Amino acid sequence: MTIKKATLFIILILLIDQISKIYIKTHFVIGEELKVFSWFKIYFVENDGMAWGTKLSDFISFISDRTAKLSLTIFRIVAIFGIGYWLYDVIKKDSPKILIWAIIFIFAGALGNILDSVFYGVLFNDSFGQVASFLPTEGGYDSLLHGKVVDMLYFPIWKGYLPEWLPFYGGKYFTFFEPVFNVADVAISTGFGLLIFFNKKAFSKD
Structure with missing residues (x-):
């Protein structure tokens, strides 16, 4: 694998991710869904926190949501440089x-x-009760570094009440799979999955 080939694959994943997000953002109202199959829906939600809508302020109560959002975005930017260097290093080695x-x-x-x-807070207006516009004349829904992540892939494969004999969750209504995610999330999960299931090959002693 060369750096050039790796860059091409990264660009391809980014294009699929961003095209799907921009399409959803400019064609769907927040909360709107499109049923593809009984077990798969396109369901537009926005996530301004971490995984599955979790916010940093949920864990650190003394900071505001906006400060937490800014801190999380800055951390992600710093982290991406670290991951980028890691990729460069493993290719070179x-x-x-x-x-x-x-x-x-x-x-x-x-x-x-x-x-x-x-960027999305600046590039789009909000999607509540309306379809968002790209580069709206009146400005975006928020400032730089305060954008929300667009999610749209929803797989409610099974819904129903769990058996009473199950500890803690018995008798409760349950949906599998509940989270709504996007192409970027799929890529991240795939990467971590490869590291977990092929750990010995990935980190061989040689």
Whole structure:
């Protein structure tokens, strides 16, 4: 694997991610859904926090949501430089291909969500009760570094009440799979999945 090839794959993942997000943002109202199959829907939500809508302020109560959002975005930007250097380093060292592929997916996915967090607040107006416009004349819905991540992939494969005998959750209504995510999230999950399931190959002693 060369740096050029890795860059091309990263650009390809970014294009798929950003095109899908921009399309959803400019064609759907927040909360709108399109049923593709009974177990798969396009469902437009926005996430201004971490995984599954979690916010940094949920854990650090003395900071405001805006400060937490800004801190998280800055942390992501710093982290992406670290991941980028890691990718450059493993390619130069001719590390196992499975490790290189894993980092490519993680880097591309992280960068895709960072673009939302950094720029979308400026590039689009809000999607509440209206379809957002790209580069609106009246300005975006927020300032730079305060954008929200666009999510749209929803797989409610099974819904129903859990058996009463289950501890803690017995008798409760449950949806599998509940989170709504995007292409960038799929890329990140794929990268981490490769590292977990092919750990010995990725981090061989050689």
